[in-house]
Amino acid sequence: MRCFSLNRLMVALLALGITQSHPIQAQTPPVSQDNGAVLGATPDNGGEITDEDPSDPTNLRPLTQADSLLSSQGAQRLVLEANEAVNAENYDQATSKLQQARKIFNQLSNFYLQLAKSFAGIDNNIYESQRNSALKTGQMRDSATYQLALVHRSQDKPELAVPLLVQVIRSQNPTTDLGKKCYQQLYELGFVDVPLGTSSTAKTPSN
Numbered sequence: 194m195r196c197f198s199l200n201r202l203m204v205a206l207l208a209l210g211i212t213q214s215h216p217i218q219a220q221t222p223p224v225s226q227d228n229g230a231v232l233g234a235t236p237d238n239g240g241e242i243t244d245e246d247p248s249d250p251t252n253l254r255p256l257t258q259a260d261s262l263l264s265s266q267g268a269q270r271l272v273l274e275a276n277e278a279v280n281a282e283n284y285d286q287a288t289s290k291l292q293q294a295r296k297i298f299n300q301l302s303n304f305y306l307q308l309a310k311s312f313a314g315i316d317n318n319i320y321e322s323q324r325n326s327a328l329k330t331g332q333m334r335d336s337a338t339y340q341l342a343l344v345h346r347s348q349d350k351p352e353l354a355v356p357l358l359v360q361v362i363r364s365q366n367p368t369t370d371l372g373k374k375c376y377q378q379l380y381e382l383g384f385v386d387v388p389l390g391t392s393s394t395a396k397t398p399s400n
Contacts, residue, residue, distance in 0.1 A: 263301070264297075265301060268293075268297040268337075269333070271290045271291070271294035272337055275288075275291045287344050288344055288345070305324070309323035309327060335364050335365055336371065338357050339357070339361050345357070346382065351382045354378070358376075359375075376389050
């Protein structure tokens with residue numbers, strides 16, 4: 194078993210935070226039968242959705258506040274708290290925080306997607322807004338899932354990390370930055386034998 198040190202974990206988390214500032218392409222999010230989970234994210238090259246500023250005193254809607262759990266702001270706060278727990282080597286607390294954040298992001302993504310489907314062909318502005326929100330929160334969910342897998346690996350629990358890494362690859366697509374990072378983790382864990390990028394073309398079987 195390869196050793197996954199605290200330093201490597203922190204470098205990986207820092208790199209993840211940097212890459213999240215850039216657009217990431219991913220697949221269309223199908224709805225799962227498992228508690229309405231959204232399993233993927235769709236490439237969106239359209240306009241960005243501007244988040245409302247939760248610190249704006251004129252913004253009094255409850256779900257836009259940072260202390261709301263059913264909001265991206267609340268889930269992002271949990272991710273930050275998880276990173277602080279990792280810095281303190283409190284992996285149990287980091288695991289709990291990331292699990293909560295992942296669940297919230299997943300619920301939000303699913304709700305937004307359901308609303309988008311409800312307004313398809315009725316109101317295009319609402320459809321696009323809810324679809325983009327579903328994609329954004331789906332991306333956040335996948336990022337939190339990847340971080341949770343890293344924490345499990347640092348705890349020497351590959352049996353918990355592997356399923357999470359596979360889930361992100363299915364959701365993101367193996368060609369995205371996050372998908373590649375997940376596959377690299379699987380390779381370092383010894384779950385897969387072929388490193389990424391060894392073959393540039395796929396061969397089709399001959400008749």
